[in-house]
Each structure stands twice: as structure tokens, then as C-alpha cells.
Amino acid sequence: xxxxxxxxxxxxxxDRIWQTIRDFxxxxxxxxxxxxxRIEGGQPADQVGCVRAFRLQDGGFLRERLLALSDYDFSVxxxxxxxxxxxxxxxxxxxxxxxxxxxxxxxxxxxEFDCDPANEAELIDNIxxxxxxAAFDAxxxxxxx
Amino acid sequence: MIRVVRSxxxxxxxxxxxxxxxxxxxxxxxxxxxxxxxxEESKRTDQIGCVRNFDLEDGANVRERxxxxxxxxxxFRYTIVDxxxxxxxxxxxxxxxxxxxxxRTFWRWSSAFNTPPGQEQELAALVATxxxxxxxxxxxxxxxxxxxxxxxxxxxxxxxxxxxxxxxAAIEGAAIVIERHGGxxxxxxxRTEAPPPGPGQVRLRQTAVGVNYIDVYxxxxxxxxxxxxxxxxxxxxxxxxxxxPDVRHLAPGQRAAYAxxxxxxxxxxRTMDASLVMPLPxxxxxxxxxxxxxxxxxxxxxxxxxxxxxxxxxxxxxxxxGGVGRILCQWANRLGxxxxxATSTEEKARASxxxxxxxxxxxxxxxxxxxxxxLTDGHGADVIYDAxxxxxxxxxxxxxxxRGHLVSFGQAxxxxxSQDISVLAGCSAxxxxxxxxxxxxxxxxxxxxxxxxxxxIERRIVTIEIGQRFDLKNAADAHRALESRxxxxxxxxxxxxxxxxxx
Numbered sequence: 001x002x003x004x005x006x007x008x009x010x011x012x013x014x015d016r017i018w019q020t021i022r023d024f025x026x027x028x029x030x031x032x033x034x035x036x037x038r039i040e041g042g043q044p045a046d047q048v049g050c051v052r053a054f055r056l057q058d059g060g061f062l063r064e065r066l067l068a069l070s071d072y073d074f075s076v077x078x079x080x081x082x083x084x085x086x087x088x089x090x091x092x093x094x095x096x097x098x099x100x101x102x103x104x105x106x107x108x109x110x111x112e113f114d115c116d117p118a119n120e121a122e123l124i125d126n127i128x129x130x131x132x133x134a135a136f137d138a139x140x141x142x143x144x145x
Numbered sequence: 146m147i148r149v150v151r152s153x154x155x156x157x158x159x160x161x162x163x164x165x166x167x168x169x170x171x172x173x174x175x176x177x178x179x180x181x182x183x184x185e186e187s188k189r190t191d192q193i194g195c196v197r198n199f200d201l202e203d204g205a206n207v208r209e210r211x212x213x214x215x216x217x218x219x220x221f222r223y224t225i226v227d228x229x230x231x232x233x234x235x236x237x238x239x240x241x242x243x244x245x246x247x248x249r250t251f252w253r254w255s256s257a258f259n260t261p262p263g264q265e266q267e268l269a270a271l272v273a274t275x276x277x278x279x280x281x282x283x284x285x286x287x288x289x290x291x292x293x294x295x296x297x298x299x300x301x302x303x304x305x306x307x308x309x310x311x312x313x314a315a316i317e318g319a320a321i322v323i324e325r326h327g328g329x330x331x332x333x334x335x336r337t338e339a340p341p342p343g344p345g346q347v348r349l350r351q352t353a354v355g356v357n358y359i360d361v362y363x364x365x366x367x368x369x370x371x372x373x374x375x376x377x378x379x380x381x382x383x384x385x386x387x388x389x390p391d392v393r394h395l396a397p398g399q400r401a402a403y404a405x406x407x408x409x410x411x412x413x414x415r416t417m418d419a420s421l422v423m424p425l426p427x428x429x430x431x432x433x434x435x436x437x438x439x440x441x442x443x444x445x446x447x448x449x450x451x452x453x454x455x456x457x458x459x460x461x462x463x464x465x466x467g468g469v470g471r472i473l474c475q476w477a478n479r480l481g482x483x484x485x486x487a488t489s490t491e492e493k494a495r496a497s498x499x500x501x502x503x504x505x506x507x508x509x510x511x512x513x514x515x516x517x518x519x520l521t522d523g524h525g526a527d528v529i530y531d532a533x534x535x536x537x538x539x540x541x542x543x544x545x546x547x548r549g550h551l552v553s554f555g556q557a558x559x560x561x562x563s564q565d566i567s568v569l570a571g572c573s574a575x576x577x578x579x580x581x582x583x584x585x586x587x588x589x590x591x592x593x594x595x596x597x598x599x600x601x602i603e604r605r606i607v608t609i610e611i612g613q614r615f616d617l618k619n620a621a622d623a624h625r626a627l628e629s630r631x632x633x634x635x636x637x638x639x640x641x642x643x644x645x646x647x648x
Contacts, residue, residue: 008246009154097253101153101281106251108242128245136246 001089002120006132007108011144014098014105018074020139021094024052024066030142031135033057051081060084067091080113085123087113107136146234147260147269151277152253157288159243159250163219165284166239166252169211170197170327175283178202178275181325187365189328189628196226205229212236225258232268233259252281314341316348316386318414319641321620325373326366329624332411334617337376339414342389347419349401351383353435354410354638356615356623357468358557359581363408364624371408378410378638380439382431385422392419400425404438404595405585411620413640420588423595428603436635437472437609439581441598442591443554444472444607446584448480449597451577452528452550456481461517461526461544463487463533464557465497465505468635472607473530474500479606485520487513487537496633514543525549525572535559542568550575610634617641 010017020030025045027034037054039045045052046069053063061084068077074096080087090113097106109132115123155162165175170190173182181200188195191214199207207228214221220240225232237256244251254277260268320337342348360377362368371377382402385395395401403422409415425434447469448454460477464470465486477484478501486502488494494505506516517526525546531537532555541551551574553561569576585591601607612634615623618641626632 005243005245007242007244007251009244009249009251097251098150098152099154099251100151101278104154106152106154106242106244133246 001112001114002124004111004124004128004132005108006110006128006136007106008133008136008140009099009145010105010107010136010139012105013103014074014096017105017107017139017143018071018096021074021076021096022046022069022071024050024069024076024078027052027054030138031131032138033131033134068093085115085127086119087115087123089114107139109136146257147265148255148257149269149272149277150253150255151273151281152251153278153281153285154244155250155252155281155285155288156247157250158248159219159241161288162250162252162284163216163241165287166241167191167214167216167219167221168330169195169214169221169223172197172199172280173325175287176276176280177283178279183325183366184327187361187367190330191328230268230271231261231264232272252284254280315339316350316414318350318412319617320376320409320412321378321617322376323364323371323373326364326371329364329621329628331364332377332621332624334620337412337414339386339412339416342387342392342416342419344390345392345419346389346416347392347395347401347422348386348388348414348416349381349383349422350386350414351381351410351412351640353382353432354378354412354617354640355380355404355435355437355439356620356627356636356638357439358555358627359439360411361624361628370406376409376411378408378412379406380404380435381410381412381415382425382434382438384431386414388419395419395422395424400431402429402431402434402438404442405591406582411617411638413617421591423588423592426599426603429599432611432614432637433602433609435637436611437598437602437607438595440468440635441472441602441607441609442585442594443469443581444476445594445598445601446579447530447552447554448473448476450584451552451554451579454480454482454528457483458527459483459485459517459521459524459546461485461487461529461531461541462502463529463531463537465500465502466493466633469532470530471496471500471610471634474502475607476601477501478503479601483521485517485526512543513537513540517544521546528552530554532556533558534561538564539568542571542574545572545574547572548574550577552577552579554579611637613637614639 023045025037025039027037033056035055035057040051043050051065055061063082064078064080066078077093080090092111094109168190170182170184173179178201179199180202183198185196196210208226209223210226212222222238225235235258240253242251315338318337321332322335323331339348363371363377385397385399387397388395401422401424405421460482462470462473465474474484484502486497486505497505504520526544527546528550529541531541531553534556536558538561612632613636615638617638
């Protein structure tokens with residue numbers, strides 16, 4: 001099982017950042033690689049079990065199911081149902097924690113998945129750098145570093 | 146219940162921060178409100194259940210128990226056992242997470258507790274600011290990378306010519322120094338100096354240092370022999386560098402050894418009272434002397450002076466495969482006694498038989514005293530050498546022959562505590578509690594013991610097995626091995642040669 005862990009510090013209170021992140025249908029608003037997104041079956045974006053279908057800037061198409069959402073822990077977990085990445089059993093969690101010293105936020109994003117061992121290192125690097133860190137960089141640009 | 150949460154980001158890699166925080170007994174090294182920390186009951190700093198005892202700068206005392214520790218998640222949880230501050234049901238978590246973006250560390254310190262009514266605000270503020278936030282600042286100042294300005298100033302300072310006091314005739318070397326009582330991690334390498342010997346003194350370059358279980362007791366503070374900061378160790382061997390006035394029995398270049406207080410043997414060079422140091426005979430090399438002297442001299446006075454073992458007597462030795470036990474078995478056998486070893490495993494039983502035990506008993510269906518009676522046709526043991534202590538004392542009394550002699554010379558299982566001496570009337574027993582110091586505190590006493598030991602080694606009555614050697618700088622590993630019962634035979638530390646720097 002491969003594991004990706006990326007964390008960062010964002011210069012705004014966690015509850016503010018959370019308002020952006022908790023919307024499971026809002027990836028195009030803050031993740032640069034995502035072009036458009038919709039929730040299947042007209043379900044609310046905060047209904048656990050709902051599926052978001054979204055398209056990347058490069059044309060790639062993904063479907064992800066919301067597994068858990070916690071307004072108390074500022075935490076969201078989801079699984080990939082369909083993607084061009086060649087991953088199986090992919091589950092990721094994005095979580096915010098307040099930094100009391102300076103009103104900032106500690107953000108961490110983890111993913112675990114199975115894949116062809118030949119592609120593992122490249123996938124870990126790609127997900128970590130081009131997806132998670134890129135999204136954090138976008139949040140930092142928006143809320144402050 | 147009140148909850149306090151404080152968190153921060155430290156601009157240093159997580160490993161550097163965790164190294165500081167993980168030492169449950171180390172808060173007095175960095176936290177401004179903790180004046181002194183020590184661990185109770187000889188536990189180790191990473192032993193779950195250990196209790197740290199804080200003296201705070203304001204005079205208050207706080208005792209806290211480690212509830213959990215995870216190197217994997219880099220977190221620990223602890224609770225206040227009792228404190229002069231009214232924080233009740235206090236449980237706190239310290240947790241680190243890596244900030245991969247910039248190789249920094251996220252640190253969260255949180256707790257939940259109750260207070261007397263009306264003190265909630267005041268105590269929550271105290272915990273949040275004076276404990277947690279002050280702790281953040283203290284660790285930050287220790288590990289954060291210097292800013293560019295600070296770096297320039299530091300480099301400028303380093304570039305300035307250093308003014309060093311003349312070293313005089315002192316010899317530089319390395320020593321293990323304990324800054325305060327605690328676990329094996331308190332054994333740290335430092336630079337030391339051996340001054341020129343004064344009247345009645347000798348200066349030694351030490352080539353082998355003996356490790357004994359008593360060193361552990363000194364390190365933890367169980368024995369009050371080492372007042373930190375100080376250098377542990379009771380025995381070493383090496384070569385005489387020079388002697389002060391009035392020293393006749395030693396000369397430069399001569400090989401010599403000692404095994405006695407005061408402590409200070411864990412060093413590459415040492416200046417000390419020459420009367421405590423004896424020249425080594427040619428057939429005893431330095432490592433053998435360091436491995437043998439304290440344990441062998443102990444065995445010598447136990448077998449010859451505390452009790453004079455006579456042919457035909459039955460001698461019971463606990464831990465017969467250990468350092469002193471092995472020598473006791475060998476020597477008692479040659480004195481004509483019937484030797485019974487009491488040990489725990491088949492492997493140690495084999496080692497005991499090899500050392501000269503005629504019989505070995507291991508825990509089984511029958512008690513120790515029943516097994517001793519079975520082996521001696523109901524007679525029992527004439528003398529018992531017992532360094533186990535608490536767990537063995539009652540069994541030893543029951544295993545004695547009529548007018549037998551119980552020699553209690555250690556407490557590996559814990560303090561013996563109070564005992565009812567009327568039980569000794571059951572067999573008119575004699576009880577001794579000898580102390581090494583009282584059998585070795587003059588050159589005459591020590592010299593006589595050591596000579597008899599060296600003679601026994603030369604005649605192969607006693608053989609010394611060095612089971613493990615550690616570099617002096619790795620003394621902590623030696624203690625860990627000893628405490629986890631992983632060692633066989635004797636353990637010696639090898640100090641660095643001249644020119645090898647302490648780091």
C-alpha cells in the first residue's frame with residue numbers, strides 16, 4: 001500500500017479555510033488542476049455517501065465518494081471510484097487543525113492506495129506535489145502563507 | 146472539565162523537536178518553569194508508567210506519570226499524579242506532526258482537567274501560557290534555524306581568534322558525565338581534564354573501564370554515591386602517566402587498576418588517590434583487570450571473609466551465570482563446597498554448570514527451598530549468597546541449614562524492606578549484609594583481596610569472560626544491555642585513544 005502525506009501552514013483561521021474545503025463540490029474554486037465538478041444524483045454536497053464527478057484541466061475524469069465529513073474536526077475523507085491514475089482502494093483525508101499561536105492553520109492531506117509497483121514512486125510524487133501541495137499553495141495564495 | 150489547547154509551528158525538522166520532547170525526564174533542560182526533574186523508582190524516561198518528579202522554579206512540586214508514548218506518531222500522554230497546584234484529573238497530550246511544506250514541525254499541546262470552583266480561568270491561563278506557550282518558546286529558541294542576521298553574527302564570532310587559557314600540564318580526555326539522575330540516556334560523553342597529580346596522587350591513562358550493576362544504581366540515584374554532575378564508574382585499568390610526591394608503589398609506565406569509590410572511572414584519563422590504585426601483575430591484562438576486579442574482589446570477601454567457605458559445605462548461589470555469581474561458583478567449587486546454582490532459564494543453567502555448579506535449580510513445581518532440601522537430603526544450604534533481594538529473601542531463609550548463614554549482598558529484584566528476624570530462629574540462622582566499601586577501603590584490605598583474586602585467575606580457579614565491549618561513548622548502550630539482562634559475563638568500556646576527540 002502506497003502512502004502520501006503532505007502538510008502545510010496556511011495563514012488564516014481554520015474555520016475560515018474550512019468553509020471552502022467542506023464543500024465537496026467546490027474543487028474548481030480552489031484546486032487549480034480541476035476544471036469543473038458536479039454532485040451526482042442531485043444530492044447535497046455535505047451528504048456522506050454523495051459522489052462528485054469532476055474533470056481536470058487536462059481532460060482527465062474522476063469520480064469520488066464522500067466517506068466522512070466532520071465540522072468538529074475540520075476533516076473530510078473520500079475514496080476514488082474512477083480515475084485515469086491507475087490506483088485501487090484509494091482513500092484520502094484532508095484535515096485542518098488550528099494553530100493557536102498566530103491564528104494560522106495546520107493542514108494535512110493523506111492518501112493511501114494500491115497500484116502497480118512500477119508506478120508507485122511516480123504516483124506518490126505526482127499526487128503529493130501536483131495535487132496536494134499545489135492545492136495548499138493555492139490556499140496559501142488565497143488566505144496567506 | 147476544562148480543556149486547554151495550544152499549538153504552534155516550530156521552524157525545525159520534526160526529528161529535532163521530537164528528540165527534545167520525547168525525553169519525559171528532560172523538561173528541566175529546556176522548560177523555564179522546571180528547575181529540576183528526576184524519575185522515580187529507577188525507571189527509564191521512555192518506560193510507560195514512569196513518574197517524573199518536578200521541582201518548579203516557584204518551589205512547587207509536581208509528579209506526572211507517562212501514560213503512553215509513540216515514536217511512530219510522535220506523541221505522548223501523561224497525567225498529574227499529585228501536585229502542589231490544584232489541577233485535578235489532569236491528562237495532557239503532546240503531539241508533533243511534520244509540516245512537509247518547508248520541513249517544519251506542527252506541535253499541539255492539549256489537556257483536560259478539573260479545578261476547585263472559581264479557579265478555572267486562572268489555572269487554565271497558567272497552563273496555557275506559563276506551561277505550554279512558554280514551552281513552545283523555549284524549544285523554539287533551542288532548535289530553530291538561525292536567521293540570516295544571527296548566522297552572520299555567529300560566523301563573525303567564530304572567525305575571531307579564540308583566546309584559550311593555557312592548559313598547563315593537564316591532560317585532556319573524554320569522560321561520561323551524568324548531569325542528573327535518570328535513565329541510560331543520561332550517560333553523555335564530555336571533555337574532561339586530568340590535572341597533574343598532587344601529593345599522594347596518581348594520573349592514569351585508562352584503557353579499560355569495568356561496568357557493574359551498581360553503576361546503574363548510582364546513575365538512577367538509588368544509591369547516593371553520585372551527586373550530579375559527576376562521572377560514574379568504580380573500576381578501571383590503564384597505565385600510570387605520572388605520580389605526585391610521596392607515591393612509592395607506582396611508577397610512570399606501570400600498568401595499574403582500581404575498583405573502589407569515589408566514582409569517576411568512566412573516563413579516558415583520571416587523577417586520583419594513589420593508595421586506591423594497585424599495580425597489575427604481568428599475567429593480568431588491563432581488560433581482564435577492569436572486568437574482574439570489582440566482581441572478583443566481591444567474590445573473594447564473600448567466600449573468605451564474610452563467610453569462610455569450608456570443604457563439604459553446601460553453598461547456594463543465586464544468579465550463578467552473572468558476573469559475581471559465576472566467580473562464586475568457580476571459586477566455591479575449588480574450595481571443596483557443594484555448589485547449587487539458582488537460576489531462571491536452561492541456558493543460564495548450562496552456563497552455571499560450566500562455571501562449577503554441581504546442581505542447578507530452576508523454577509518448577511517445587512519451591513526453591515524444597516528443591517534445595519531434596520538435593521541435600523533435607524540438610525539445606527550452609528551458606529546462601531543472595532543478591533536478588535526482595536523476591537528471594539523468604540525462600541533463602543527457608544532453604545538454610547541449621548546454623549546456616551544467609552549473606553544478602555544485593556537487591557536486583559527490589560528493596561528487601563522490613564523483615565521479622567524471629568524467622569531466623571527457625572534454624573538459628575546468621576544474617577549478613579556486607580557492603581563492598583567496608584571490605585576494601587584501605588590499601589591493605591583491598592590489596593589482600595585483589596592479590597588473592599589475581600592468584601586465583603593465574604591458577605585458572607577463576608576465569609574471566611568478557612561478554613561485551615563498548616566504546617566509552619556508548620556507555621548508555623552498555624547500561625541498557627545490563628538492565629535488560631542481555632549481557633553474559635563481564636562488560637567493559639574502552640575509552641578513546643589519545644587524540645580521539647570527545648564529541
